[in-house]
Amino acid sequence: MSENTVFQKNQGTKEKILKVSKILFSELGYKGASVRKIASEVGIRESAIYNHYKNKEEIFLDVAKEIFSSPFSFEKEDIKELSLKGKVFLHKYTMHYKLLTFDKNNESMFRILLIELLQNKELREQFMNEFHNKNIKVLSEGFFIMMQNGLIRSADPMIIAYEFLSTLFYIRLQITLMRFDSMSTTPLSTQFEKHVDFFWESIKI
Amino acid sequence: MSENTVFQKNQGTKEKILKVSKILFSELGYKGASVRKIASEVGIRESAIYNHYKNKEEIFLDVAKEIFSSPFSFEKEDIKELSLKGKVFLHKYTMHYKLLTFDKNNESMFRILLIELLQNKELREQFMNEFHNKNIKVLSEGFFIMMQNGLIRSADPMIIAYEFLSTLFYIRLQITLMRFDSMSTTPLSTQFEKHVDFFWESIKI
DNA sequence: GTCTATATTTGGATAGAC
DNA sequence: GTCTATCCAAATATAGAC
Numbered sequence: 001m002s003e004n005t006v007f008q009k010n011q012g013t014k015e016k017i018l019k020v021s022k023i024l025f026s027e028l029g030y031k032g033a034s035v036r037k038i039a040s041e042v043g044i045r046e047s048a049i050y051n052h053y054k055n056k057e058e059i060f061l062d063v064a065k066e067i068f069s070s071p072f073s074f075e076k077e078d079i080k081e082l083s084l085k086g087k088v089f090l091h092k093y094t095m096h097y098k099l100l101t102f103d104k105n106n107e108s109m110f111r112i113l114l115i116e117l118l119q120n121k122e123l124r125e126q127f128m129n130e131f132h133n134k135n136i137k138v139l140s141e142g143f144f145i146m147m148q149n150g151l152i153r154s155a156d157p158m159i160i161a162y163e164f165l166s167t168l169f170y171i172r173l174q175i176t177l178m179r180f181d182s183m184s185t186t187p188l189s190t191q192f193e194k195h196v197d198f199f200w201e202s203i204k205i
Numbered sequence: 206m207s208e209n210t211v212f213q214k215n216q217g218t219k220e221k222i223l224k225v226s227k228i229l230f231s232e233l234g235y236k237g238a239s240v241r242k243i244a245s246e247v248g249i250r251e252s253a254i255y256n257h258y259k260n261k262e263e264i265f266l267d268v269a270k271e272i273f274s275s276p277f278s279f280e281k282e283d284i285k286e287l288s289l290k291g292k293v294f295l296h297k298y299t300m301h302y303k304l305l306t307f308d309k310n311n312e313s314m315f316r317i318l319l320i321e322l323l324q325n326k327e328l329r330e331q332f333m334n335e336f337h338n339k340n341i342k343v344l345s346e347g348f349f350i351m352m353q354n355g356l357i358r359s360a361d362p363m364i365i366a367y368e369f370l371s372t373l374f375y376i377r378l379q380i381t382l383m384r385f386d387s388m389s390t391t392p393l394s395t396q397f398e399k400h401v402d403f404f405w406e407s408i409k410i
Numbered sequence: 411g412t413c414t415a416t417a418t419t420t421g422g423a424t425a426g427a428c
Numbered sequence: 429g430t431c432t433a434t435c436c437a438a439a440t441a442t443a444g445a446c
Contacts, residue, residue, distance in 0.1 A: 256411055
């Protein structure tokens with residue numbers, strides 16, 4: 001057996017721990033998701049966990065890395081081009097947001113964000129920077145271009161962006177809560193489209 | 206000593222426990238606020254707590270009772286009267302909301318709501334009913350009257366209410382987070398007024 | 411009503427055999 | 429890498445003296 005052919009028992013254990021932890025943290029929070037429960041769900045003993053992670057905190061950090069890693073894929077060029085189409089920009093942006101809301105993995109990350117937002121300062125900072133500021137930046141750039149091209153009425157682009165984003169967030173929050181209780185979200189899921197319609201009527205010239 | 210003159214040692218202990226618990230639950234969440242910490246902060250032993258509350262859960266329920274107990278004092282008549290003034294209604298409503306955001310006690314309750322929202326099903330239901338639905342009801346009534354009187358453009362009053370409320374919530378969330386970190390909220394606190402201005406421009410005829 | 415003492419459980423983490 | 433065994437700390441809760 002050469003040095004390069006090292007056989008590892010249960011190679012996917014670390015990935016499994018990560019996967020299980022995502023779910024448990026998103027359902028029980030940091031304190032509620034004990035190392036016991038994680039190990040049990042993975043199908044190994046607690047002590048075996050420590051062969052993959054130094055401690056519980058390290059598991060959480062590994063999970064938390066993902067919370068803000070799947071942001072909006074709008075490129076500079078897209079924004080310029082799309083903004084000229086006015087409402088289409090808002091619609092595309094919102095549909096992207098809607099997709100994230102219903103995506104299993106993103107949903108777990110959003111739940112963790114909600115649960116730990118007040119318990120974790122770093123999470124709060126990331127929420128402000130990655131979640132709020134980045135979205136406001138992209139949106140206000142879009143609104144600025146629309147304004148320049150006479151598509152929408154004159155106003156502070158940052159304010160318009162803030163107004164638009166806040167409702168997206170609130171819809172997502174409500175849907176996330178309802179899905180947590182396995183309630184039907186069909187009435188609410190159309191709220192995204194209604195938001196775009198109402199908002200466009202509010203700013204178009 | 207007659208039966209009617211019973212002297213109790215430390216009569217205010219239960220109130221003190223409640224007061225301390227409010228703060229600790231709002232800072233550390235249900236799990237984080239241990240009976241140990243509560244007792245210590247009150248200045249008594251853990252065991253003494255159990256002379257006032259059956260268990261920890263009962264303390265939390267006592268605290269949680271307050272979360273949705275300070276709603277809007279808008280009477281039926283007020284809504285009708287205020288709605289005819291259009292923007293004044295929105296402004297008064299928002300200023301009330303702003304007051305709650307910065308009120309110490311309401312702030313604690315809002316924090317608990319955020320922390321425990323995903324951990325407590327009853328809290329989620331109350332959030333939807335007491336927080337969301339009640340606000341939507343009052344607001345949509347107001348918008349309906351405005352519409353009838355030709356003050357605002359035609360649209361579904363429920364949608365308008367949803368759009369208006371969602372931004373109020375988002376501003377409150379951001380301010381609550383920033384105050385938790387003792388950050389200055391002066392730039393954000395004017396967001397309430399900006400919201401009213403922008404929104405009125407969006408719906409007025 | 412508060413205290414000391416104590417029971418009991420749960421959770422994070424390590425040692426050492428296989 | 430996983431297991432058994434074990435340790436230690438923290439947390440909920442109770443019993444009984446004062």
